[in-house]
Amino acid sequence: MSVYDKYKAVIGLECHIQLLTKTKMYSNDIAEYGAMPNTNVSVITLGHPGTLPKVNKSAIEFAVKLGIATNSDIREENQFARKNYFYADLPKGYQITQDKTPICTGGYVDVKLKDGTEKRINLTRIHMEEDAGKSMHDIDPFESLIDLNRAGTPLLEIVTEPDFTCSDEAYVYLTEVKKLVRYLDICDGNMEEGSLRCDANVSVMLKDAKEYGKKVEVKNMNSFRNVQRAIDFEIKRQIDLLEADEDIAGETRSFNATDGSTFALRSKENANDYRYFPEPDLQPVFITQEYIDTVKSHMPELPNDLLKKFTKEFGLSEYDALNLTDLKGLALYFNELVTYTKNYKAAANWMMGSVKSYLNENAIAIEQFNVNPKAIADLIALIDEGKISNAAATQKLFPELMLSMDEAPLSIAQRLDIIQSNDTGALQELVDLALAKYPEKITEYKNGKINLLGLFVGEVMKMGKGKADPKMANQLVKEALEK
Numbered sequence: 001m002s003v004y005d006k007y008k009a010v011i012g013l014e015c016h017i018q019l020l021t022k023t024k025m026y027s028n029d030i031a032e033y034g035a036m037p038n039t040n041v042s043v044i045t046l047g048h049p050g051t052l053p054k055v056n057k058s059a060i061e062f063a064v065k066l067g068i069a070t071n072s073d074i075r076e077e078n079q080f081a082r083k084n085y086f087y088a089d090l091p092k093g094y095q096i097t098q099d100k101t102p103i104c105t106g107g108y109v110d111v112k113l114k115d116g117t118e119k120r121i122n123l124t125r126i127h128m129e130e131d132a133g134k135s136m137h138d139i140d141p142f143e144s145l146i147d148l149n150r151a152g153t154p155l156l157e158i159v160t161e162p163d164f165t166c167s168d169e170a171y172v173y174l175t176e177v178k179k180l181v182r183y184l185d186i187c188d189g190n191m192e193e194g195s196l197r198c199d200a201n202v203s204v205m206l207k208d209a210k211e212y213g214k215k216v217e218v219k220n221m222n223s224f225r226n227v228q229r230a231i232d233f234e235i236k237r238q239i240d241l242l243e244a245d246e247d248i249a250g251e252t253r254s255f256n257a258t259d260g261s262t263f264a265l266r267s268k269e270n271a272n273d274y275r276y277f278p279e280p281d282l283q284p285v286f287i288t289q290e291y292i293d294t295v296k297s298h299m300p301e302l303p304n305d306l307l308k309k310f311t312k313e314f315g316l317s318e319y320d321a322l323n324l325t326d327l328k329g330l331a332l333y334f335n336e337l338v339t340y341t342k343n344y345k346a347a348a349n350w351m352m353g354s355v356k357s358y359l360n361e362n363a364i365a366i367e368q369f370n371v372n373p374k375a376i377a378d379l380i381a382l383i384d385e386g387k388i389s390n391a392a393a394t395q396k397l398f399p400e401l402m403l404s405m406d407e408a409p410l411s412i413a414q415r416l417d418i419i420q421s422n423d424t425g426a427l428q429e430l431v432d433l434a435l436a437k438y439p440e441k442i443t444e445y446k447n448g449k450i451n452l453l454g455l456f457v458g459e460v461m462k463m464g465k466g467k468a469d470p471k472m473a474n475q476l477v478k479e480a481l482e483k
């Protein structure tokens with residue numbers, strides 16, 4: 001047993017998601033990403049005297065959506081507070097946030113762990129706030145540059161309980177959060193671009209200890225993978241300290257992606273006193289049950305609900321269902337496809353096989369895929385009715401459908417002349433011809449080399465130019481050989 005096995009880790013995550021609203025949290029400034037620096041900065045963003053903020057309704061709606069999706073209690077009376085601190089990219093000198101009255105409490109996110117079991121991650125809170133501007137230290141060799149376009153853009157902060165026990169769990173949680181916010185269309189979930197950010201709080205304790213150890217907060221990870229690396233590094237670093245009889249400093253640390261280490265940024269002991277007080281310029285926002293119900297009625301089916309539907313109602317494997325629900329567009333397409341066909345397994349196979357390959361080869365998203373789900377269902381029906389073989393559908397019909405998207409699959413099949421003949425007489429002739437071609441092989445077959453069956457069937461299929469039904473050919477050849 002290694003020393004590391006004596007300990008267990010305790011981890012809580014704080015995520016900021018940048019909302020896809022058109023305008024900022026408390027002003028009409030445009031909130032787009034990538035605009036010319038300092039062009040979307042009004043006097044309200046700058047907090048000039050005499051200006052008044054007002055709350056963005058879309059941001060409220062987005063928060064309510066996330067609250068519903070995470071089964072949170074949604075607060076009726078929402079107050080805002082000022083969090084005061086001095087920093088170059090914070091022009092007002094304070095951030096308007098929700099301190100004591102977060103809009104959501106008591107929610108949870110269910111995640112699927114690697115071993116297949118499910119785990120519930122409880123959320124402490126979700127609250128609304130605004131972002132600061134962006135300081136850039138690596139563009140000019142001498143000066144730090146500041147872009148205030150981001151100042152005032154809306155964020156939701158999602159804080160979890162310390163429910164994670166290892167970095168893998170944190171990883172699947174983040175994947176789930178990303179999936180969720182994308183389904184809800186409230187955030188693009190792009191950690192590399194900073195629209196989803198995550199800080200990890202990590203502590204370790206002896207397995208039989210009663211109290212949590214001292215926690216360390218790690219910042220500045222720009223991918224899920226790096227959150228995982230930072231947590232793993234921290235757990236080991238903290239255990240090593242305890243084993244060497246040293247104290248763990250309660251501090252904020254930064255992640256170094258180059259070597260996967262963390263280093264101290266600032267100590268929590270002399271942490272900022274933010275002097276929170278109620279924002280005097282904003283009225284509380286009241287959220288009624290009626291409003292919540294309206295928002296709910298416009299929400300899409302959520303990934304976990306779809307997963308249940310696909311496995312329980314459609315009998316798909318968990319693997320297939322996970323694949324299909326990974327991206328909202330794919331799931332919605334499939335959801336429509338199965339209104340036209342009851343062959344769910346075939347529908348899933350076509351989605352994950354030919355359709356996905358086509359999307360990948362052409363580097364397009366399912367939203368740009370112009371084939372009607374009905375056409376895919378028709379194609380499946382042609383196979384199920386025995387009109388075309390699976391091979392002809394994959395190799396000939398599907399590619400042709402991609403070229404002439406408005407033509408019905410049946411018409412394409414006729415045009416390509418791949419409709420299987422159900423004429424047993426014609427097929428029997430081909431079988432006879434195939435057998436006549438290799439008389440000596442018939443004897444070998446009869447002497448026990450039964451895998452010669454494939455040779456004859458192959459010959460029939462070749463002569464049938466793709467129109468012979470392989471199942472029927474197989475059966476007729478077998479019968480002929482065993483006569």
Ligand code: ADP
Binds near residue numbers: 012213
């Ligand atoms: P702070 O006041 O330092 O910000 P909070 O109580 O707000 O601390 O918790 C912040 C985050 O830290 C939450 O995600 C919480 O789950 C997590 N956390 C709290 N205690 C611990 C601990 N002992 N170990 C790891 N994470 C913790």
Ligand code: MG
């Ligand atoms: Mg905190």
